[in-house]
Amino acid sequence: MNSIAICAEHLSKVYDIGARQERYNTLRDRLSSGLRSLTRWKNRPAASNKFWALRDVSFDVPRGEIVGFVGRNGAGKSTLLKLLSRITDPTDGLARIYGRVGSLLEVGTGFHSELTGRENIYLSGAILGMSKGEIDRKLEQIIDFAEIEKFVDTPVKRYSSGMYVRLAFAVAAHLETEILLVDEVLAVGDAAFQKKCLGQMGEVANKEGRTVLFVSHNMAMIHNLCQRVIWLKDGRIARDGAPSDVISSYLAELSQMSSTPLAHRTDRQGRGDVRAVAVELRDATDNALGHPVSGQQVIFRLHYRTEPGKVIRNCRVCITVHKAEALYFLLSTDLVDKTQIDLEGEGTIDLVVPELPLTAGNYDLTTFIQSGPDVQDWVDRAAEMSVIDGDFYGTGRNYPPDWRGATVLVHHSWRHQKYSGQLL
């Protein structure tokens, strides 16, 4: 009992989806709907739509343990971290936390672009819960860790995105709390820096007996870092145990899940004013395409549906093609054309790839719709695609089949020059 860091009992969180959609309503709407319901009280709005983001979740975490949380989008991982970091209250249940909690739910929380690196270290540090003395003491270390010595007194708006992320994470990595809650923040940044952060986190956890709760979609990272993995599914704990066991059963379920029709999937994120309801593949003559072939023209067709009567302005529509954690490519309407799209009612967006640059294998498609700054709909692994090897290069030759793994095919040419002894 003495060694427990977190004890969660029957934690539940309900969101009122009806209320959530109402959030941008104006006072005037509120008043007029109030009047309407007075005058036409028969015409009551439908019973509010409750969504259990988390339901009856109980677990104990011993001090010094690193626990990974896996699960699809919308399974409750982020909600759980928000409850434990006291950002929002549970609807039911309780948790006891023995120690100071630091939460990293975002990279660069509280950063202000007008302020310099040094100023942001103080600001972000204070927001994450460090005292001024603590930051004074660690300032040099943080600057070293982020590798930004020369730019400490430059406003961060002039930083490259890499520098920004490094600085933001460096502050967070020096947070000295007994308990650390980390949500997917390591997904950003270059690989070398990710490794460094993992090193720092692991080191701190081992040396100081720090407890870490870690949410990620990166199974390799979870596997390397965690001693225990909890799989959340539809707001409940599906499995809790050794990393390799839980991860393999989670991945097995994932491949099954993608057979659910896209329109009925609930593991999506975003405001949902517009949703992807189906994804299909078509060939150059607009016939349905079961198995695309390398080098063939492929149309990725996304069917969308908006909330009745709503026009969703300034949209961008994306499909990413990936496999496990490797991202192969991203198709996005705003990358190739600056016109932004207004969506209303139902329709399709075609993303056309003239020559499919993939080798044989199974790939996952993730759909993403954004309007202005708002994520509207994001479905991880919305569909699958199985590619057959084809004559991509037009030479009758393929990527050597005995080479491991799938890859992206790239058109290229070559030339040969001989040293003639007359170098200019």
Added chain:
Amino acid sequence: MSLVHTAAIPSLTDNQPVVLIRPRTGWLSFDLEAVYRYRGLLYFLVWRDVLVRYKQAAIGITWVVLQPLLTMVVFTVIFGLFAKLPSDGSPYPIFAFTALLPWNYFSQAIARSGISLVSNSNLISKVYFPRLIIPISGALGPLVDFAVSFVILLGMMAWYRVAPTWGVLALPFFTLLAVVTAVAVSLYLSALNVKYRDVGQAIPFLIQFWMYASPVVYSLHLVPAKWRLLYGLNPMVGVIEGFRWALLGNARPDFAVMAMGVVVASVLLLGGLVYFKRTERFFADII
């Protein structure tokens, strides 16, 4: 910067729950102690607001000097010269400026603090800290401008050869009353603004309306005596009257109005805290 550090990891000697997370039911716990514990963050948020404001402005700190001076000039020309409003025996410019000093503070404080929760929504949805810190920091930031304006006022008093009275010692009290009123109003506005975004748009109008309901351009004595106590329900009346009395040695200070201001501001603050605390738990969900 001091290099003294206070606490590394506090050792947990006992097994008492440090934090208990559960649904909140009570509505009379203000948890002001938590605000005190997070005073470091409060300091940094005020510091950030002040820093950012001057970094973004092309002429920087000059604004703080120009803004009240220009307002005073406009008021002097329109209300003093054209409308010939009485100014209780002081030169009109200084009469107007003594009122603009607390008024500008108050209007800036509620303009900024009223939308502070929404403009800091990224913090609210990603980090825990006592939410009260946000509107309080918004209401404290403009004190910097207030201090600068105060120096200008001292200069003006020297120019017009107005000698302060012993009443000057009461200035911190009236400043505090202005801060309390600003915080109280901001608690309602900022919390309402989370749910109803039109509150943010109504604030400039509210400020304009409120200014004419306060004796900024005119003297309190223009208000008929029988209405004066009712008029004093606006705490800024007491604040401005207090400033004029303390700085200009107004011969006929209305202490009843000032006392009324203190009572109303306290009630507003208490009500604001209750309202804020009751709505606070939903901020992160709906912001």
